[in-house]
Amino acid sequence: xxxxxxxxxxxxxxxxxxxxxxxxxxxxxxxxxxxxxxxxxxxxxxxxxxxxxxxxxxxxxxxxxxxxxxxxxxxxxxxxxxxxxxxxxxxxxxxxxxxxxxxxxxxxxxxxxxxxxxxxxxxxxxxxxxxxxxxxxxxxxxxxxxxxxxxxxxxxxxxxxxxxxxxxxxxxxxxxxxxxxxxxxxxxxxxxxxxxxxxxxxxxxxxxxxxxxxxxxxxxxxxxxxxxxxxxxxxxxxxxxxxxxxxxxxxxxxxxxxxxxxxxxxxxxxxxxxxxxxxxxxxx
Amino acid sequence: xxxxxxxxxxxxxxxxxxxxxxxxxxxxxxxxxxxxxxxxxxxxxxxxxxxxxxxxxxxxxxxxxxxxxxxxxxxxxxxxxxxxxxxxxxxxxxxxxxxxxxxxxxxxxxxxxxxxxxxxxxxxxxxxxxxxxxxxxxxxxxxxxxxxxxxxxxxxxxxxxxxxxxxxxxxxxxxxxxxxxxxxxxxxxxxxxxxxxxxxxxxxxxxxxxxxxxxxxxxxxxxxxxxxxxxxxxxxxxxxxxxxxxxxxxxxxxxxxxxxxxxxxxxxxxxxxxxxxxxxxxxx
Numbered sequence: 001x002x003x004x005x006x007x008x009x010x011x012x013x014x015x016x017x018x019x020x021x022x023x024x025x026x027x028x029x030x031x032x033x034x035x036x037x038x039x040x041x042x043x044x045x046x047x048x049x050x051x052x053x054x055x056x057x058x059x060x061x062x063x064x065x066x067x068x069x070x071x072x073x074x075x076x077x078x079x080x081x082x083x084x085x086x087x088x089x090x091x092x093x094x095x096x097x098x099x100x101x102x103x104x105x106x107x108x109x110x111x112x113x114x115x116x117x118x119x120x121x122x123x124x125x126x127x128x129x130x131x132x133x134x135x136x137x138x139x140x141x142x143x144x145x146x147x148x149x150x151x152x153x154x155x156x157x158x159x160x161x162x163x164x165x166x167x168x169x170x171x172x173x174x175x176x177x178x179x180x181x182x183x184x185x186x187x188x189x190x191x192x193x194x195x196x197x198x199x200x201x202x203x204x205x206x207x208x209x210x211x212x213x214x215x216x217x218x219x220x221x222x223x224x225x226x227x228x229x230x231x232x233x234x235x236x237x238x239x240x241x242x243x244x245x246x247x248x249x250x251x252x253x254x255x256x257x258x259x260x261x262x263x264x265x266x267x268x269x270x271x272x273x274x275x276x277x278x279x280x281x282x283x284x
Numbered sequence: 285x286x287x288x289x290x291x292x293x294x295x296x297x298x299x300x301x302x303x304x305x306x307x308x309x310x311x312x313x314x315x316x317x318x319x320x321x322x323x324x325x326x327x328x329x330x331x332x333x334x335x336x337x338x339x340x341x342x343x344x345x346x347x348x349x350x351x352x353x354x355x356x357x358x359x360x361x362x363x364x365x366x367x368x369x370x371x372x373x374x375x376x377x378x379x380x381x382x383x384x385x386x387x388x389x390x391x392x393x394x395x396x397x398x399x400x401x402x403x404x405x406x407x408x409x410x411x412x413x414x415x416x417x418x419x420x421x422x423x424x425x426x427x428x429x430x431x432x433x434x435x436x437x438x439x440x441x442x443x444x445x446x447x448x449x450x451x452x453x454x455x456x457x458x459x460x461x462x463x464x465x466x467x468x469x470x471x472x473x474x475x476x477x478x479x480x481x482x483x484x485x486x487x488x489x490x491x492x493x494x495x496x497x498x499x500x501x502x503x504x505x506x507x508x509x510x511x512x513x514x515x516x517x518x519x520x521x522x523x524x525x526x527x528x529x530x531x532x533x534x535x536x537x538x539x540x541x542x543x544x545x546x547x548x549x550x551x552x553x554x555x556x557x558x559x560x561x562x563x564x565x566x567x568x
Binding site: 039040041042046047048050051121148149151152153155156158161162163166167170242243246 | 323324325326330331332334335405432433435436437439440442445446447450451454526527530
């Protein structure tokens with residue numbers, strides 16, 4: 001039986017991946033989507049590779065049980081740390097991350113080859129962005145800077161105004177001048193794009209991975225004959241591991257539409273966490 | 285056999301509880317301490333009561349296995365959400381939280397009975413601070429405001445300067461004027477005290493729960509004849525569930541001394557998380 005009518009899974013630590021989901025929804029209007037936000041353990045950006053691998057593999061298994069046909073890892077930190085683990089542990093599930101697309105967008109945008117990447121501490125530590133960019137453009141001059149506070153700022157919804165400008169300014173001041181391309185290397189950061197636009201020199205191109213990832217996923221599914229043939233608009237479902245009301249509130253701001261009736265607490269949730277904590281305890 | 289020579293356990297979601305640990309260390313120089321920071325799941329302030337209960341109970345069980353004689357829950361969010369669960373699930377372990385002490389300090393400090401509490405979203409949602417303050421002073425006028433960003437700010441180490449001032453100003457502007465006492469209702473916030481001092485009217489008293497909690501714990505142990513009789517300085521041990529090097533780095537800033545050789549990854553760690561994630565998965 002064809003899996004073409006099965007949904008596409010989108011995974012993120014929380015709400016940040018909704019920027020990628022938004023682009024996917026536009027690029028693939030007839031697909032069904034299940035979005036999973038790991039709000040019980042977010043943020044991933046300050047956690048270790050090992051922890052992020054564990055969380056990502058568990059999330060992928062959960063989405064596989066929902067019969068997704070493809071997984072988009074819509075979180076830069078998970079993409080930086082956990083794709084090898086996914087290939088090893090959930091090998092039957094096709095997937096893609098967001099870093100390849102972000103790197104590709106940066107290489108397409110730069111004229112002088114000098115690229116700055118703002119990301120979480122974990123993504124910076126992994127070094128993956130610089131590696132992928134240099135694999136596409138060997139002479140690229142890549143600088144990476146961790147900007148953890150921007151995640152909290154976006155989650156708080158303070159995406160413009162004096163506070164956001166003070167924080168973004170301080171991060172930008174830590175970059176060496178001369179770059180002509182700035183990569184938003186975390187899916188939360190595009191929410192702050194108007195502040196970046198205001199504070200960056202006008203000749204700096206600001207790129208993120210959302211639209212490039214969406215295009216790549218659409219291309220991949222088409223090439224594999226995996227697109228959904230239905231002609232009606234696809235369905236959206238949002239699952240979270242904690243606090244669905246909070247996700248719906250912040251998510252509405254990200255998507256510009258109300259999603260409250262589509263958000264549900266699911267396995268991977270607080271109830272399961274309690275069992276996991278007990279299991280964990282009996283193992284320790 | 286006497287348990288008096290056993291260590292005191294101190295639990296927090298991450299590094300914030302070190303402000304309480306610091307006061308405990310000063311008040312109880314001959315006690316041994318084991319500090320557990322749940323850096324794999326922090327922050328707790330934006331998570332549900334259920335999730336915070338699960339994490340706190342698991343942490344308490346782990347510390348009990350280390351033979352602690354007393355547990356200090358040095359996290360306001362865990363104190364707000366999980367003390368009932370501790371009493372129910374780990375009933376043989378004596379403990380105290382930090383909210384009673386913070387409330388007591390506020391009631392002792394106020395002259396006009398108008399008290400403002402800045403805390404995490406979870407602590408505010410619980411309503412516990414206002415309940416405890418009113419139980420001590422029935423006519424108290426308590427306002428609570430969640431200030432999630434201050435946690436990220438303290439974790440980033442941006443505890444003074446233009447960014448911290450912009451953010452603290454925005455939160456303070458959301459409070460109704462007239463309060464004469466401001467409670468730092470999250471153990472991270474005392475790190476920003478110089479900014480609060482600069483931006484608050486000079487007649488506003490700023491209180492936190494660290495020293496009052498330390499005094500309460502010392503009194504409790506003395507009353508129960510549980511103090512350690514050793515005359516040499518007590519030992520410190522720090523256990524974390526993820527990224528010990530990060531904890532040591534941020535923790536050194538909190539404590540004003542190097543702790544790198546005393547920090548270790550422990551059960552409740554990433555390795556156990558993986559097993560827990562698998563256990564979780566098989567349950568879902």
